[in-house]
Amino acid sequence: MAEPPLVTTPAGTWFTPYAAVLRSRMRAQRAYRLSFASEVFSAFLIGLVEFAEVWVIFHTVEVLGGLDLNGALLLFGLSNTTFALAQVLVGHLDSLPTLIRLGTLDAFHLRPQPLLLQLITSDISLRRFARAAVAVVVLGLGLIRNDIDWGPDTFALLSLTLVGGILLFSGIFVCAAGLQFFLIDGAELTNSFTYGGSFAAMQPASVFPVPLKLLFGFAIPVAFTAYLPTIALLRLPGPPLLPSWLAWLTPVATLWVWLLALGLWRIGTRHYQGGGG
Numbered sequence: 001m002a003e004p005p006l007v008t009t010p011a012g013t014w015f016t017p018y019a020a021v022l023r024s025r026m027r028a029q030r031a032y033r034l035s036f037a038s039e040v041f042s043a044f045l046i047g048l049v050e051f052a053e054v055w056v057i058f059h060t061v062e063v064l065g066g067l068d069l070n071g072a073l074l075l076f077g078l079s080n081t082t083f084a085l086a087q088v089l090v091g092h093l094d095s096l097p098t099l100i101r102l103g104t105l106d107a108f109h110l111r112p113q114p115l116l117l118q119l120i121t122s123d124i125s126l127r128r129f130a131r132a133a134v135a136v137v138v139l140g141l142g143l144i145r146n147d148i149d150w151g152p153d154t155f156a157l158l159s160l161t162l163v164g165g166i167l168l169f170s171g172i173f174v175c176a177a178g179l180q181f182f183l184i185d186g187a188e189l190t191n192s193f194t195y196g197g198s199f200a201a202m203q204p205a206s207v208f209p210v211p212l213k214l215l216f217g218f219a220i221p222v223a224f225t226a227y228l229p230t231i232a233l234l235r236l237p238g239p240p241l242l243p244s245w246l247a248w249l250t251p252v253a254t255l256w257v258w259l260l261a262l263g264l265w266r267i268g269t270r271h272y273q274g275g276g277g
Contacts, residue, residue, distance in 0.1 A: 019121075026126060039127040047084070047134030051076060054202065065204025070145040071234055072204075077139025079201035079226035082165025084132035090170045092123040093177040094194075097187050100180065106274055116174070116265055148233050157232060157247060164250035165225035171257035172197055172220065178264030181272050197222040206239035213241050221253035 054076050058069040067075060096119070099105040108118050148154060176190035183189060201222040205213060217223045223242060231238045232247035 026124060036127070040130045043127040044130035044134060047080070047131040050080065050202075051134060051138055065206040066236055066239075067204050067230070067234075070142065071230060073138055074142030074146055074233065075204065075226050075230045076202055077135055077142045078161060078165065078229060079198065079222075080135035081132060081139050082162060082225050083169050083198040083201065084128060084135050086166045086169035086173065088125060088128045088132065089166070090120050090173045091128065092125060093119060093173050094187065094191075095123075096177045096180045097183075097185060100272070101185075103274070105272070115269060119177075146234060149235070154233065157229060160250055161225070161229040161247070164254045168221065168225055168250070168254045168257050169194075169198070171254065171261040172222075174261035175257070175264050178261065178266075178268040181268030193220055201226050203227075205242055210241070213239070217242050221257065224250045224253040 054072055055069075058064065058072045062068060064072070096105070099108075108115055108122075111118060172194055176194050179190055180186065197216070197220055200212075200216045205217060205223045205227045208216065213223075224247070228238070228242060228244060228247040229250070232244040236244060238244040238246075
């Protein structure tokens, strides 16, 4: 008896179930238009308030940490653009403590897909694009108003920074999620590294004392998302411990964060024994 022919599937079909979930989540968010519009507007206001804080500081102090207002626009644009887009992609991992506490996470273990990829693609917050839009506009202003020597290396560094920054912040979110298997109600603690890291990325790292330079420059290397690229694009030397040439090592910093994130995630999922309900 002849064997049935092998059925091959396109390489892209592995993502089909994840894409279907994402489409359903996006449709659900747009179903109630007034509610969706209010959420988008509130996210837009958050972006404006954060930018207003920087604007007020640099209208009070003309130069801070070697950066003037134009340099601050570039710093804010890079840090907030990368963080906001990472938040769109994986920010909903903040809800993991609720899934663990309610036992909802157990349902994800029944599906034949990697748990982390299921959680990442289980939702997408469209309202957060409004915050990203504010950051992109400010980034555009920063690129226009600063005297940047445009060339192939500049475009390469800018692309490296945007992609690397999004991945780096995403890795920090995954780190925080991995810790939730042990902390359960420790979201406030992990938020100090995720959202606190975002706030630190908006500041000129040259004003930090040495312990904070080591923390945000190497341990939780958010300085690679904005500050180091900013001083590199503006051809500034940078402070001790954080010279501008380190901006080209953003992939190394991103790799370090993701190795830590996947390690914490692996330990956390092995520690997890169910919701207990």
